[in-house]
Amino acid sequence: MTAFADRLAALVTRRESQIVLGLDPDPLRLWAVAEPAFAGEGTPSERTARAVSAHCLALIAAAGPACVAVKPQLACFERLGAPGIAALGDVVAAGREAGLMVIADGKRGDVPVSAAAYAQALAGVTPGPAGEIQGLGADAFTASPLLGIDALEPLIATGAGVFVLVRTSNPGAADLQDLELAGGEALWERIARIVDDLGVARDCGLADVGAVFGATAAEHLSRARELMPRAIFLLPGVGAQGGRVEDLAPAFAPGPAGGLVTASRSIADAHAANGRGAAEAARAEAERLREVAWSLA
Amino acid sequence: MTAFADRLAALVTRRESQIVLGLDPDPLRLWAVAEPAFAGEGTPSERTARAVSAHCLALIAAAGPACVAVKPQLACFERLGAPGIAALGDVVAAGREAGLMVIADGKRGDVPVSAAAYAQALAGVTPGPAGEIQGLGADAFTASPLLGIDALEPLIATGAGVFVLVRTSNPGAADLQDLELAGGEALWERIARIVDDLGVARDCGLADVGAVFGATAAEHLSRARELMPRAIFLLPGVGAQGGRVEDLAPAFAPGPAGGLVTASRSIADAHAANGRGAAEAARAEAERLREVAWSLA
Numbered sequence: 001m002t003a004f005a006d007r008l009a010a011l012v013t014r015r016e017s018q019i020v021l022g023l024d025p026d027p028l029r030l031w032a033v034a035e036p037a038f039a040g041e042g043t044p045s046e047r048t049a050r051a052v053s054a055h056c057l058a059l060i061a062a063a064g065p066a067c068v069a070v071k072p073q074l075a076c077f078e079r080l081g082a083p084g085i086a087a088l089g090d091v092v093a094a095g096r097e098a099g100l101m102v103i104a105d106g107k108r109g110d111v112p113v114s115a116a117a118y119a120q121a122l123a124g125v126t127p128g129p130a131g132e133i134q135g136l137g138a139d140a141f142t143a144s145p146l147l148g149i150d151a152l153e154p155l156i157a158t159g160a161g162v163f164v165l166v167r168t169s170n171p172g173a174a175d176l177q178d179l180e181l182a183g184g185e186a187l188w189e190r191i192a193r194i195v196d197d198l199g200v201a202r203d204c205g206l207a208d209v210g211a212v213f214g215a216t217a218a219e220h221l222s223r224a225r226e227l228m229p230r231a232i233f234l235l236p237g238v239g240a241q242g243g244r245v246e247d248l249a250p251a252f253a254p255g256p257a258g259g260l261v262t263a264s265r266s267i268a269d270a271h272a273a274n275g276r277g278a279a280e281a282a283r284a285e286a287e288r289l290r291e292v293a294w295s296l297a
Numbered sequence: 298m299t300a301f302a303d304r305l306a307a308l309v310t311r312r313e314s315q316i317v318l319g320l321d322p323d324p325l326r327l328w329a330v331a332e333p334a335f336a337g338e339g340t341p342s343e344r345t346a347r348a349v350s351a352h353c354l355a356l357i358a359a360a361g362p363a364c365v366a367v368k369p370q371l372a373c374f375e376r377l378g379a380p381g382i383a384a385l386g387d388v389v390a391a392g393r394e395a396g397l398m399v400i401a402d403g404k405r406g407d408v409p410v411s412a413a414a415y416a417q418a419l420a421g422v423t424p425g426p427a428g429e430i431q432g433l434g435a436d437a438f439t440a441s442p443l444l445g446i447d448a449l450e451p452l453i454a455t456g457a458g459v460f461v462l463v464r465t466s467n468p469g470a471a472d473l474q475d476l477e478l479a480g481g482e483a484l485w486e487r488i489a490r491i492v493d494d495l496g497v498a499r500d501c502g503l504a505d506v507g508a509v510f511g512a513t514a515a516e517h518l519s520r521a522r523e524l525m526p527r528a529i530f531l532l533p534g535v536g537a538q539g540g541r542v543e544d545l546a547p548a549f550a551p552g553p554a555g556g557l558v559t560a561s562r563s564i565a566d567a568h569a570a571n572g573r574g575a576a577e578a579a580r581a582e583a584e585r586l587r588e589v590a591w592s593l594a
Binding site: 024180181 | 321342370373379382406409411415418429431442447462466467474477
């Protein structure tokens with residue numbers, strides 16, 4: 001099977017897009033298309049999960065053509081219980097049918113034996129006496145490096161893309177990630193070195209082990225690129241969190257697929273700002289982001 | 298409602314136990330009681346989830362009387378898809394019916410808006426047009442501090458116990474957690490200070506914000522207790538990972554509920570070592586651990 005980085009690079013080129021559509025559905029803020037599902041049969045959890053699924057599918061249909069991947073936020077599905085996990089399966093399938101890569105955003109990190117179970121859940125299969133159980137089938141996922149290299153290895157061994165948290169987009173990121181180590185570098189720089197060590201350049205020149213790097217920390221992007229020349233950067237924080245696509249040029253230094261710009265609320269809620277219909281506004285905002293990012297690559 | 302720390306302290310005293318029964322079910326290593334479920338109706342996922350549920354319920358029935366809490370490892374349920382989440386709900390209910398606290402082990406950590414979604418999933422409710430959706434209903438859960446204080450706050454705001462990863466039990470923990478900071482202390486010591494800052498002493502003298510501290514790093518336990526005098530320590534790594542209950546005395550300095558000793562494989566797989574039936578062996582091993590830990594408190 002073609003390596004994740006090579007598949008992604010080919011898709012970025014074909015679609016001329018580095019935009020990742022974040023799917024963070026909030027039951028209180030779904031598009032109108034979700035409303036009939038709320039009134040259907042079943043438990044609150046089942047009805048809400050169907051509404052969330054309808055919302056996400058409409059969002060993928062509207063904004064997907066301008067994107068290269070979808071990124072479901074696992075927390076938003078998990079809070080709906082078992083029906084939410086079924087909805088997550090629907091959303092993954094819809095993303096794939098739309099020709100998009102799927103990046104599961106769960107920021108998992110655990111001791112090796114449990115990391116292996118997460119690997120099975122996200123991008124593997126679980127063997128057992130009743131037969132193999134397919135995992136979520138994500139092309140890539142986010143992961144936390146706090147537990148160290150042995151905890152990342154089972155995740156990387158899946159062959160999926162692994163986006164390791166290096167510098168996140170929230171203000172609190174500074175509390176630990178920016179701490180200065182005894183040698184003078186910041187903790188995030190040390191994590192960046194680990195990401196670089198774990199990644200192997202594929203045919204496209206990029207590695208399957210990437211980095212989550214907040215667009216809100218754009219002042220550090222050149223340094224991050226220096227430390228991780230082969231890593232694909234997943235760049236959250238554009239829009240609602242204050243990051244600007246225009247500041248992300250260093251991410252694209254190794255090629256167009258070197259940076260993936262994630263946007264969630266700025267696309268899904270675009271209609272609130274410009275008064276158009278939700279789908280039309282989402283399509284326009286995703287296309288606007290695509291053009292700005294592509295012009296930097 | 299009584300604070301988590303006070304409820305836990307009362308339960309530790311009543312049950313004379315600080316043992317947490319880890320539930321990390323592997324479909325390839327379930328007790329014989331799970332076998333009929335594998336042969337039942339449904340998809341591999343549904344059958345395996347029922348088998349996992351049967352195994353965990355039998356384990357709780359056998360070892361629960363010597364314990365104060367159950368700790369399901371979320372990855373082991375998530376890898377079974379939506380039926381696995383339903384099984385997790387069964388296991389939480391069974392733990393509660395057995396009079397045990399429930400500690401959801403997912404090591405979650407995300408930006409504030411997503412942390413709030415995890416808070417709803419683990420120990421809150423999710424509002425929506427179809428009505429409120431109940432979360433897992435855990436009494437406590439594990440969390441990662443890598444994203445900083447603003448990312449921990451929504452988790453702490455649930456009122457549940459939050460066990461923050463301070464020093465984990467795997468060898469790779471040293472890669473980041475033991476790094477020396479510019480001021481001379483280790484990263485884990487800095488995390489310990491944050492845990493101490495975030496916790497408030499309840500009536501029992503302990504706080505709802507606790508620390509995961511690997512029993513494999515017992516040489517640091519006295520220092521950890523100095524930095525976090527009010528924190529409840531969740532102590533994994535006893536047994537299969539090499540930690541010894543006998544080395545954990547500093548955890549219990551503030552009182553019997555100051556340390557919770559988690560054990561998973563050493564209890565569930567005790568029959569492999571001593572040749573007795575699975576339930577009998579698990580009961581005996583949990584009781585042995587209970588006695589050793591209680592003698593230290």
